[in-house]
Amino acid sequence: MTSPIILWFRRDLRLSDHPALTEAAASGRPVIPVFLHDEVVSSLGAAPKWRLGLSVAAHAKALSEKGARLILRRGRALECLADLVAETGAGAVWWTRAYDPDSIARDTEVKTALKQAGVDARSFPGHVLFEPWTVETGTGGYYRVYTPFWKAVRDRDVAEARPAPGRIPVPEGWPASDDLDDWHLGAAMRRGADVVGALVTVGEDAARGRLGAFIAEGIDNYDEARDFPARDGTSNLSENLTYGEISPVALWHAGRRAMQEGKRGAETFLKEVVWRDFAYHLVYHTPRITHANWRPEWDAFPWNTEATKAVTRWKRGRTGEPFVDAAMREMYVTGTMHNRARMIVASYLTKHLLSHWRIGQRWFEDCLIDWDPASNAMGWQWAAGSGPDATPYFRVFNPATQLEKFDPDGHYRRRWIAEGQAAPSATALSFFDAVPRSWGLAAAEAYPAPIVNLKEGRQTALDAYKARDF
Known part of the structure; x- marks a missing residue:
């Protein structure tokens, strides 16, 4: 009971509301925080791997301010952890549960x-509000189906978020650690990283801080504003949830307090937090x-499963469809995409272009800094x-x-599409700095004609569905 505890961080890069860390710190045993560049991390696409590196660096700094260190190792998870146990004499290895199949396979082996x-x-729990087997x-x-899931959990008690430990017991000596820079997690981002x-x-x-600002200034109008991509109407917290820089429990209680204060968008916000849980519920089962x-x-x-000219x-x-193109360009410049825009680009690819949702899913896996294995999979299949x-x-x-309805003044289009504008915005021009030079794109080019006629494309899709008797 005095041997060290190896605390294996993954998508839970925070100190507060971290059940495994809380229990480890309370045990009084030395705690050795560890992050592994393992088989799951190696499989990440360019943008999420780069963004993960930033989160690891920030978490290492936060731990150092508590007098601890984040030990970095690269290799298969089981081999790295077995080596660390042997080197440190650790009697325990603890971590936060994950629910996607790749993580489950790794964790079961470990x-x-x-x-x-x-x-x-x-x-330990901590990645979702409700463990998938408890609903x-x-x-x-x-x-x-989501709505019955929401009704089943909306009135459940959720324990309050736990504060960060005041003290993390540390070992007398630390095991060797890799240098984060040597991992080159951002290599595939190339010039887009800047x-x-x-x-x-x-x-x-x-x-x-982002959550606090949203609760104070944005949640009241969230139910309406979140549908308009040109507005700053969402919490923008998907980036942080992805790496566990904030817990869903923190969002839940902030939203519940806002609802009790009569802020009308609070329940809609809570439903979106639970939508993420529903995605993990489905991925697990x-x-x-x-x-x-x-x-x-x-x-x-x-x-279609091929890389056609239309897919390219x-x-x-x-x-040639401004809403689709603006959304894709937003992703290359910011690493994220407005939620309504995600639905539009996914529907266009899978229905107007009749291309397989896996093409889009894999592209998002490479391009989104807020890529999440459950939400991305469910979102693409929902759209398809x-x-x-x-x-x-x-x-x-x-x-x-959709653009007429949710961007009636054209702000979103002008923000992201430079072609045809006498004085393009800085954000629109940034797209050409972010994408690969090999694409050969320039703001001076003419804006392209549409790939398909929207009415004809819709009918082609419906005819194809009808022929399969869905």
């Missing part, structure tokens, strides 16, 4: 091997959602029609009418 070696290998339907199964880097909000303190059609009847649907134009923000949705196929968003 827990099994360490326990067989006599090590206290233990996982069941009346018949004992998992929820397949553009996106100017706009990121990194670390636990910054995340808590139906892990195929991350890589295959959630609805098996879609397996025979003749989606979609990736480069050159479809192959996922958890009561109206799976006949919802085809029209990007032109």
